Structures are given as C-alpha cells and as structure tokens.
Amino acid sequence: MDISVFGLGYVGCVSLGCLAQDGNQVIGVDINSTKVDLINDGKATIVEKDIDAIIEKEHQNGRISATDDTHDAVMNSSLSIICVGTPSLNNGHLNMDYMYNTARSIGKALKSKTSFHVISIRSTVNPGTNQVVGRIIEEESGKQRNVDFAVVSNPEFLREGSAISDYYNPPYTVIGSDNEVAINCVKDAFKSINAPFKVVDIKVAEMIKYINNSFHALKVSFANEVGNICKKLGVDSHELMNLFMEDDHLNISKAYLRPGFAYGGSCLPKDLKGLSTMAHDFYLETPVISSIENSNTCQKRLVFDKILDTRAKAIGVLGISFKAGTDDLRSSPIVEVIEKLIGKGKEINIFDNNVQISRLIGKNKSFIMEKLPHIGNLLKEDITEVINSSELIIITNPSEEIKSVSIPDNKIxxxxxRIQSLENHPNYNGLSW
Ligand SMILES: NC(=O)c1ccc[n+]([C@@H]2O[C@H](COP(=O)([O-])OP(=O)(O)OC[C@H]3O[C@@H](n4cnc5c(N)ncnc54)[C@H](O)[C@@H]3O)[C@@H](O)[C@H]2O)c1
Known part of the structure; x- marks a missing residue:
C-alpha cells in the first residue's frame, strides 16, 4: 500500500520504518527539514534499538522517502497516518495546533485528489479531535467525509526504548471508525502486527491512551508510596509487590475496574484508612493512597446530587447492602446517601432480597440501627410495591431479582x-455511562 506518515518523531519514524519493512511504500512528511534530510539520507531521526538498520535498509530498498510537500505526499498515497506532536500547554490541555495544521494541509491537498483517501490519527489527542479534523478537511478540500475521505482514530501504544518491539507486539490495534472502507484500509496497513484488531467507537479510541497512561502513572505512584511505607517498616517492598502481583484474581486482573458507584463494606474503607494513617505516623506524604477515600466520598456526593436534581419526592432503592449477594450493610455507600435523602424530606422505600431486619445481628445490626433507625418501616418485601410507590428508582446492585424486574415507563x-436490559427504558439514566 502507498502510505504517507505525517510527523517524523518517535512514533512517525518507527511507523515509517516498520510499515516499509512490511512491504509498503512510505513517504514521511515533516516541517523540520533536518528530519526530512535525515530520512532521505537513509538515517533515522531518533535513537532507538534497531531503527537505524531498518531505515537504512528500507531506504536502500527504495521503500521510504521524506518530503515537506504535503500535496505530493497525499497525491502519492491512499492512507495518511498523522503522528505529529501533541505536547502539553501551560493550562494542562494538549496543544492541538500541530494536528489541526496537518489537517488543514491534508485538506488543501485533497482538493485535487479524485480517489478516496483515508486519514488515520495516530497521535494522542483530545476526544472530539476526529470530528474536528474531519470538519477542517471538509472545509479545506470542499469534499465530504465518508464520501471522498474518512478519518480514523488509531492510537499508538509503543514505548520509547522498546519502540520497534512494542510496534509489532501491541496489546491490540485499535480502530475507531464509522467507515467500513477505512477500517479495512487500516487493517491492511497493520496486517503484519501480532495483535487482534479492536474496532470501537471513535471517542473510545481517542480516550484509551489517556486512560492507559494515567493508569500506568497511578501504578507507578501507588507502588512508590507502598515502597516508602515499607522502607519505614523494614518490609522488603519488592518481595511484597511480587506477592501482590501474583494475585491475578483481584489485584492484576479485571476486578474493580468497571465505572460505577462507591466502594463500601467492612474491609476496604477500614484497611485503606489503616494504611494511610500508618504513613501519616511516619510523616510520609502518600497523596495517592490518602486521596482514595476522598475520591470515594466524591462519588457518593455525586450520586446524592444527581438524585436531588431529579426533584423526585418518592424514591425507591433496589439494593441496600454494600454489594449483591450479601446482607452486609456496614459502610454500604447507599446507606449514607439514603440518610442524607431522608434529611432532605424524601420518602424512601427499599427492597433488598438479602436483607431482613429480623435476621440482622452484631455490628451489622448496630450499624444500620444507628444510621437508619426506622429501616424496618422503609424495607419492603415486595419489589413491585417499592417500584409502584416511587417516582425515581435507584438501582445499586445487579441481583437476579432486580435485573429481571419490569419498571413502568413513567418511572425514572x-x-x-449498569443493568443492560434496562437501558432501553425511556427514562433510564446511568451513573457514568
Ligand atoms: N513518544 C512516544 O513514546 C509516544 C508513544 C505513543 C504515542 N505518542 C503520541 O504520538 C504523538 C507523536 O509523538 P512523538 O513522540 O513521535 O512526537 P515528536 O515530538 O517526537 O515528533 C513530532 C513530529 O511532528 C512534526 N510536525 C509538527 N507539525 C507538523 C506538521 N504540520 N506536518 C508534519 N510534521 C509536523 C514535528 O516536526 C516532529 O518531528 C503524540 O501525540 C504523542 O503523545 C507518543
């Protein structure tokens, strides 16, 4: 395939070399003439294992060249991959100027092109960039998105220092697109890559790098804070974290990563508080660990505010224990929300098939009696009674009984x-989806 690569930095130079190595004819484009000259001399623009040999060989094979002439590059390719920089601005947002300038020059070039052209955004960009790039290209070219050209979001996952190996072994190749021709074009360009294709919503493709990199940064900072506490305690932090990582059920796993309501229960709040207090005793700053509880409190406040925003007076709560399949009410986050709603004069009815007041004992009973002394009057045995007497239904857990219930259209x-079977209800609102 004939491909143009815009931006000859880390991502662009690796893409140029690897796409050529995989048999494509690749033209690099950069506004920096030194980088253009380096490629045309058969030299890499970056320091990275194996890249010098790849660029030299593919230059000799006649499969790579570079230019500062966008028109020439667009006319001689069917796919343009944008790898220009998106550095931070002083206000923290990404600087999108290089991206939009590139879109403008591709748009101008497309004016005189008659065949369909695919533009792939490889840089890390703000959600919504794909639409803006499409609009800029339409304005500059006078052509129509998805008729004359398509814009795909196709983020890059390589890391500097292992860029070539990462290029060929990503976790997956993400294609955010609504255009079948463009999806197949990108699949063809990356067919030598050892990873499954994930065709997703465009904005999901645009968000994934932010989330990946923020999570990686969170992992580094969490591990560092753990290490600092361990050092004070004389605990070998690497032995500890090796053990931690061996738990692929709950630690290094898919557990606890679905957006939703706050955590609660008898263990997470207590042990987290214990760890951050331990750090405090050592005069250690642990901003990540110490902020987790605050984040959880914010989530409860968000739910409370959203409930108030509905202005509903009669509210039904389906599920009151801290998670499905238990009757444990200790530190159940919805209990706190209900307590505040009662304070605002709301009428509350609750259904939870695991919670029967007569069977509660010990700390569980004393916790709920302190928080909601009239819970006996609020808790109903019949889910339909709760639904029928409420304007607003809050669903806190995905128990089978709650999942299969029918809720009339006039209820909010x-x-x-996230119970998917309810998402077609006309008054359905998801917390964070
Ligand atoms: N570096 C990485 O490890 C890495 C990994 C994955 C994704 N990314 C993302 O990929 C993008 C590129 O990163 P990078 O590290 O390769 O950047 P870089 O700064 O090394 O290179 C960007 C290149 O774009 C060129 N450029 C700017 N405007 C241009 C224009 N109008 N036309 C043509 N070229 C233009 C610059 O001259 C420069 O050579 C960023 O969004 C980055 O966040 C980077």
Whole structure:
C-alpha cells in the first residue's frame, strides 16, 4: 500500500520504518527539514534499538522517502497516518495546533485528489479531535467525509526504548471508525502486527491512551508510596509487590475496574484508612493512597446530587447492602446517601432480597440501627410495591431479582451498576455511562 506518515518523531519514524519493512511504500512528511534530510539520507531521526538498520535498509530498498510537500505526499498515497506532536500547554490541555495544521494541509491537498483517501490519527489527542479534523478537511478540500475521505482514530501504544518491539507486539490495534472502507484500509496497513484488531467507537479510541497512561502513572505512584511505607517498616517492598502481583484474581486482573458507584463494606474503607494513617505516623506524604477515600466520598456526593436534581419526592432503592449477594450493610455507600435523602424530606422505600431486619445481628445490626433507625418501616418485601410507590428508582446492585424486574415507563431509573436490559427504558439514566 502507498502510505504517507505525517510527523517524523518517535512514533512517525518507527511507523515509517516498520510499515516499509512490511512491504509498503512510505513517504514521511515533516516541517523540520533536518528530519526530512535525515530520512532521505537513509538515517533515522531518533535513537532507538534497531531503527537505524531498518531505515537504512528500507531506504536502500527504495521503500521510504521524506518530503515537506504535503500535496505530493497525499497525491502519492491512499492512507495518511498523522503522528505529529501533541505536547502539553501551560493550562494542562494538549496543544492541538500541530494536528489541526496537518489537517488543514491534508485538506488543501485533497482538493485535487479524485480517489478516496483515508486519514488515520495516530497521535494522542483530545476526544472530539476526529470530528474536528474531519470538519477542517471538509472545509479545506470542499469534499465530504465518508464520501471522498474518512478519518480514523488509531492510537499508538509503543514505548520509547522498546519502540520497534512494542510496534509489532501491541496489546491490540485499535480502530475507531464509522467507515467500513477505512477500517479495512487500516487493517491492511497493520496486517503484519501480532495483535487482534479492536474496532470501537471513535471517542473510545481517542480516550484509551489517556486512560492507559494515567493508569500506568497511578501504578507507578501507588507502588512508590507502598515502597516508602515499607522502607519505614523494614518490609522488603519488592518481595511484597511480587506477592501482590501474583494475585491475578483481584489485584492484576479485571476486578474493580468497571465505572460505577462507591466502594463500601467492612474491609476496604477500614484497611485503606489503616494504611494511610500508618504513613501519616511516619510523616510520609502518600497523596495517592490518602486521596482514595476522598475520591470515594466524591462519588457518593455525586450520586446524592444527581438524585436531588431529579426533584423526585418518592424514591425507591433496589439494593441496600454494600454489594449483591450479601446482607452486609456496614459502610454500604447507599446507606449514607439514603440518610442524607431522608434529611432532605424524601420518602424512601427499599427492597433488598438479602436483607431482613429480623435476621440482622452484631455490628451489622448496630450499624444500620444507628444510621437508619426506622429501616424496618422503609424495607419492603415486595419489589413491585417499592417500584409502584416511587417516582425515581435507584438501582445499586445487579441481583437476579432486580435485573429481571419490569419498571413502568413513567418511572425514572437511576442505575448505579449498569443493568443492560434496562437501558432501553425511556427514562433510564446511568451513573457514568
Ligand atoms: N513518544 C512516544 O513514546 C509516544 C508513544 C505513543 C504515542 N505518542 C503520541 O504520538 C504523538 C507523536 O509523538 P512523538 O513522540 O513521535 O512526537 P515528536 O515530538 O517526537 O515528533 C513530532 C513530529 O511532528 C512534526 N510536525 C509538527 N507539525 C507538523 C506538521 N504540520 N506536518 C508534519 N510534521 C509536523 C514535528 O516536526 C516532529 O518531528 C503524540 O501525540 C504523542 O503523545 C507518543
């Protein structure tokens, strides 16, 4: 395939070399003439294992060249991959100027092109960039998106220092697109890559790098804070974290990563508080660990505010224990929300098939009696009674009984757990989806 690569930095130079190595004819484009000259001399623009040999060989094979002439590059390719920089601005946002300038020059070039052209955004960009790039190209070219050209979001996952190996072994190749021709074009360009293709919504493709990199930064900072506490305690932090990582059920796993309501229960709040207090005793700053509880409190406040925004007076709560399949009410986040709603004069009815007041004992009973002394009057045995007497239904857990319930169209649903069978309800509201 004939491909143009815009931006000859880390991502662009690796893409240029690897796409050529895989048999494509590749033209690099950069506004920096030194980088253009380096490629045309058969030299890499970056320092990276194996890249010098790849660029030299593919230059000799006649499969790579570079230019500062966008028109020439667009006319001689069917796919343009944008790898220009998106550095931070002083206000923290990404600087999108290089991206939009590139879109403008590709748009101008497309004016005189008659065949369909695919533009792939490889840089890390703000959600919504794909639409803006499409609009800029339409304005500059006078052509129509998805008729004359398509814009795909196709983020890059390589890391400097292992860029070539990462290029060929990503976790997956993400294609955010609504255009079948463009999806197949990108699949063809990356067919030598050892990874499955994931065709997703455009904005999901645009968000994934932000989330990946923020999570990686969170992992580094969490591990560092753990290490600092361990050092004070004389605990070998690497032995500890090796053990931690061996738990692929709950630690290094898919557990606890679905957006939704706050955590609660008898263990997470207590042990987290214990760890951050331990750090405090050592005069250690642990901003990540110490902020987790605050984040959880914010989530409860968000739910409370959203419930108030509905202005509903009669509210039904489906699920009151801290998670499905238990009757444990200790530190159940919805209990705190209910307590505040009662304070605002709301009428509350609750259904939870695992919670029967007569069977509660010990700390569980004393916790709920302190928080909601009239819970006996609020808790109903019949889920339909709760639904029929409420304007707003809050769903806190995905128990089978709650999942299969039928909710009349005139009720408002506020789902904190995402029950997909309810998403077609006309008054359905998901917490964070
Ligand atoms: N570096 C990485 O490890 C890495 C990994 C994955 C994704 N990314 C993302 O990929 C993008 C590129 O990163 P990078 O590290 O390769 O950047 P870089 O700064 O090394 O290179 C960007 C290149 O774009 C060129 N450029 C700017 N405007 C241009 C224009 N109008 N036309 C043509 N070229 C233009 C610059 O001259 C420069 O050579 C960023 O969004 C970055 O966040 C980077």
């Amino acid at each position: 649903i506020f789902d904190l757990t």
